[in-house]
Amino acid sequence: MKPSLEDMQVFVAVVESRSFTTAADHLARTKSAVSQAVTRLESDLGTRLLYRSTRSLSLTEAGTHFYTHCREIRDIYDTALSDIKRSSEEISGTLTITTPLALCGPVIVPTISKLRALHPQLCVRLLADDSPMDLIESQIDLAIRVGSLDMQSAKVSKLGVLRESLYASPRYIDEKGGIPEDLMELLHWDHIANDWQGIPVLYDLTKDVKLRVMPKIRCNSLHDIIQLTELGAGLARLPDITTTQGVNSGLLEKVMLVASTPIHYMHHYSITPPAKVQKFIQILRDTLNS
Structure with a gap:
């Protein structure tokens, strides 16, 4: 033996x-x-x-x-x-993250920048994708997801909330006579929609007001939807975290809140994840709550 x-x-x-x-x-x-x-x-x-x-x-x-x-x-x-x-x-090596496209510009990229400023020896690999990815097969340390989750075998924790509202340019709102008291009047506005919203686009504005609209413009790029909305092409559903600059510069105005969806992070570490993952989560949480 x-x-x-x-x-x-x-x-x-x-x-x-x-x-x-x-x-x-x-x-x-x-x-x-x-x-x-x-x-x-x-x-x-x-x-x-x-x-x-x-x-x-x-x-x-x-x-x-x-x-x-x-x-x-x-x-x-x-x-x-x-x-x-x-x-x-140690916060070193490579950190691989996957996240929806909508979160990249407003929160993920700034978080990566802050993390790299604190730990310049760390390398980061960012996979922007709205579709779920296999964390193990793609060698992903951390996945950020919004809404319902398909990868239930992973370790999942709530990170924050993504609030989405209807936005239009102040000029377009003025052309329509202002934000209507009767929300059903929004049926007659021009709508801009993302492909993921489907056809027709459904909005549950209140308990009693539900809209079914056929968008005049459809895009698969959030950046393009924001730009079209700022240019006065119509009304669009946008994440609040993506509109700060447009609202502050007077190019966008919030019409009303339409959804609050949880943001989760997930990983496949059976115990406490590495320090690089923990630090990224900490900075990301601070960014979302700021």
Whole structure:
């Protein structure tokens, strides 16, 4: 039978402490368990490793050679543990993230910039994709997702809330006579929609007001939808986090809130994720809540 690595390390402890009792104390075991481990090791090897007496112990020739190799194995083992602990605690290496396109510009890119400013040795790989991705197959450390989740096997936590509202340019709103008191009047406005919204586009504005509209313009790019809305092409559903600049510059005006959707992060680490993942989540959470 092949000797146990655990028994080999018990043997090293006995040799270095020159005592079964001291080795037992150091390993938090009984003296009997330590003695049995060494006896078992000698049996597995088919040779005597130690000369024992009631007052002392010494290595046999075979034991001397074997101790040298066991010590090397212990040192390699300790180095491996030290390296993996350091790599998990250090913010270095490569961080791979996947996120919906809508979150990239307003929150993800600024978060990456802040993280890299704090830890310039860290490399970041960003995969912007609205479709769910296999975290393991794509070697992704962290996925940011909005709304319902398909990857339930991952470790999931809520990160924040994505609020979406109907926006139009102040000029377009003026042309329509202002924001109507009767929200059903919005049926007669020109609508700009993202492809993911489907046909027709459905809006649950209040408990009693639900709109079904056929958009005049459809895009698969949020950037283009924002630009068209700022230019007065119609009314569009936009994430609030993407409209700050347009609202501050007078190019956009909020008509009304239409949805509040949870934002989650997920990963496949069975225990605490590496420091680089934890730090990114911390900065991202601060960015979303600022």
